[in-house]
Amino acid sequence: MIRLTLPPEHALSIFLTNMNQHLALHVRQFNVTTVPKAAHIAKLHELSLQHTPAKTTRSSFNPYQKHNSSPSNQTTTTNATPNPKPLLQNTNKKWLTFDEMQERKQKGLCMFCEEPFTPGHQLKHKRGQILYLEEEHDDLSGDEEDVETPPDTIQEDHDNRVxxxxxxxxxxxxxxxxxxxxxxxxxxxxxxxxxxxxxxxxxxxxxxxxxxxxxxxxxxxxxxxxx
Known part of the structure; x- marks a missing residue:
């Protein structure tokens, strides 16, 4: 039985060739010369990748993207005299989660309705607001009344000061x-x-x-x- 001994450079080349390409490129940056050193660096890099949080990829928002819908499955009925929209609508606002917002961005939908978002679409959701202020009046008893000091008394007080x-x-x-x-x-x-x-x-x-x-x-x- 013959035992073959490979040179260190040859063994290192075989080891890096059979390694993951990303790990192999990272190990080659350190100019290692032996297989144990290469395996040690590859193991450390692999552990660091396991503890690195995954990055969330966000797709670019395209407002002109068409919304794919199947109109054949929807049945609409129209009246001869359309009902006018009320001025004030009591609709409960629905809060979207982060995943739902990302999904709507990918589909190009509006965040407040199911229509595609186009330039000027946000004007449909504008609502008039009326703000008013209420003045708080302190409750005064009936016995207490505002007593005005005559101007002559005020003048006398100023004159009497030292x-x-x-x-x-x-x-x-x-x-x-x-x-x-x-x-x-x-x-x-x-x-x-x-x-x-x-x-x-x-x-x-x-x-x-x-x-x-x-x-x-x-x-x-x-x-x-x-x-």
Whole structure:
């Protein structure tokens, strides 16, 4: 009995020839020289293919594809006077699954009816909608009524407040909620701080004299400075 010994290159060629073509091409990329290394790489690649999720192939959507139907099996009856379609139809909307949507795309059908989808077909399914808002009214007891404050009382409340000037207004520096704008009195330009945190509008005496304002002497009062 004679035992033949093949060269490694010859044995590797026979092994790759009898292997799956996809696996053989993958093994040849690693330039293996022995059969055990080739078998090891092929086994690893085969295991990776088993754990790879299968890709779902989606067919291209063709809106002009004709719908194959058998009109011979359908019997239709027409009336002499067709019934007008109602303005509002109470039809229960059917939700399609993913597989049903894919099947309709392959057949070129509309997603809302059994007709083929063509350009402008979506206009048939447009519906008018009326939106309205309801205002919620708080329930008030009969004893409680809206009491309006007279304007004179409001004016008195403003007059009775203690004049308070802001520290930022004294320094002339605006805060994050204050705005500095340019104003003009006659031919004089002024820097005006809007909403500096003071309760009243304060004007420096020297500036009032420069602007030639009409000054009126009143009883001196103390004005606290707020931070």
């Amino acid at each position: 004049p308070t000037i802001s520290v930022h207004a004294l320094n002339g520096s605006p805060t994050y909620n204050c705005m500095r704008i340019m104003g003009q009195h006659g031919k004089r330009k002024l820097h005006i701080l809007i909403d500096p945190g003071s309760t009243h509008n304060f004007l420096n005496l020297q500036i009032a004299k420069v602007l030639r304002c009409n000054l009126k002497f009143i009883k001196p009062m103390s004005s606290p400075a707020a931070a």
